[in-house]
Amino acid sequence: MVVMAIWFVTHSHGDEEADSPSSGINKSGWYDARATFYGDITGAETQQGACGYSDLNKQGYGLATAALSTALFNNGYTCGACYQIFCANDPQWCLPGSIKITATNFCPPNYTKTVDIWCNPPQKHFDLSLPMFLKIANYKAGVVPVKYRRVRCAKTGGVKFELKGNPYFLMVLPYNVGGAGDIKAMQVRGSKTGWITMKKNWGQHWTTGVVLTGQGLSFKVMTSNGIAKYFMNVTPWYWKFGQTFDGKINF
Ligand SMILES: *[C@@H]1O[C@H](CO)[C@@H](O)[C@H](O)[C@H]1NC(C)=O
Ligand SMILES: *[C@@H]1O[C@H](CO)[C@@H](O)[C@H](O)[C@H]1NC(C)=O
Numbered sequence: 111m112v113v114m115a116i117w118f119v120t121h122s123h124g125d126e127e128a129d130s131p132s133s134g135i136n137k138s139g140w141y142d143a144r145a146t147f148y149g150d151i152t153g154a155e156t157q158q159g160a161c162g163y164s165d166l167n168k169q170g171y172g173l174a175t176a177a178l179s180t181a182l183f184n185n186g187y188t189c190g191a192c193y194q195i196f197c198a199n200d201p202q203w204c205l206p207g208s209i210k211i212t213a214t215n216f217c218p219p220n221y222t223k224t225v226d227i228w229c230n231p232p233q234k235h236f237d238l239s240l241p242m243f244l245k246i247a248n249y250k251a252g253v254v255p256v257k258y259r260r261v262r263c264a265k266t267g268g269v270k271f272e273l274k275g276n277p278y279f280l281m282v283l284p285y286n287v288g289g290a291g292d293i294k295a296m297q298v299r300g301s302k303t304g305w306i307t308m309k310k311n312w313g314q315h316w317t318t319g320v321v322l323t324g325q326g327l328s329f330k331v332m333t334s335n336g337i338a339k340y341f342m343n344v345t346p347w348y349w350k351f352g353q354t355f356d357g358k359i360n361f
Pocket of ligand 1 (some may be wrong): 291
């Protein structure tokens with residue numbers, strides 16, 4: 111079961127290089143983990159989640175998503191990262207082929223449980239949407255050993271910026287991030303300010319206490335592989351909390 115977790119942290123990011131996409135399966139450069147599924151075939155339970163994304167269909171992630179265990183979630187810094195996963199070493203339940211998913215949720219540890227503690231540290235675990243699990247394994251398996259690696263996130267269209275919060279607490283959720291997919295640092299610039307460093311809040315939310323209402327906003331986003339992009343004049347001066355703007359370009 112996956113519950114929404116709220117983290118207020120400033121944690122440094124353990125970098126994981128994003129690999130380039132590749133067709134077929136090359137067994138070197140893959141890491142071991144396990145996979146289960148949560149929710150039903152509709153994936154309704156996989157919406158929302160600890161990264162802060164909301165309607166995963168509208169936001170471009172669809173059902174190709176997973177909740178990551180503590181060891182992989184990295185306090186939300188890996189939200190938006192993409193992984194290629196295949197079922198390995200379980201001839202009874204594994205299906206051939208691999209899937210690509212985006213990290214959109216957290217699979218919380220449960221320290222009172224003594225069995226099926228897949229999501230407890232230090233275990234690497236992917237709690238997949240059911241439709242994705244069924245592409246790599248038989249439903250009856252419940253849990254399967256998998257091999258995984260980071261891959262480039264292939265996203266369509268620009269990075270989107272959802273503006274939340276209030277005048278004294280601007281909280282920005284970037285989503286549909288291509289390339290490495292996960293974000294290491296972010297800055298915002300109002301039309302009357304210089305660049306302001308934002309702090310990571312829970313999930314993939316970035317915040318500042320500087321009042322920026324009534325100003326057009328630009329963003330600088332650095333993904334986990336160190337690549338930074340400028341998204342200039344993303345909003346008009348009359349932007350409102352709750353609105354989402356298209357950054358037009360992507361990684
Ligand atoms: C698999 O990947 C490794 C390391 O990236 C590379 O050296 C090797 O040539 C690849 N093998 C195949 C069959 O592509
Ligand atoms: C943790 O595991 C215990 C024992 O199985 C269970 O009773 C409890 O509901 C679990 N907690 C959560 C949050 O799932």
